[in-house]
Amino acid sequence: MSVESAKAYINRMRSDEAFKNLVNEGSEDEQASWVLLKEHGFEFTMNEFRQAQDEIYAEHGITPL
Helix, strand or coil, rough: CCCHHHHHHHHHHHEEEHHHHHHHCCCCCCCHHHHHHCCCCCCCCHHHHHHHHHHHHHHCCCCCC
16 A cells, blocks of 8 residues: 555546546445455555645645635
């Protein structure tokens, strides 16, 4: 698990509409969503995801709401 994996996931969600739709289709089932992400090579915790968000915000000069 890693922050780098979470950053790669965030970037893919922003750039790959088909992948984004696939992930969002199953978003009601949290366990299935984690399995799907792992099947696509992403493995991170929610804490790592939050850290990745913070790093991406800082890289792009974004202030979260």
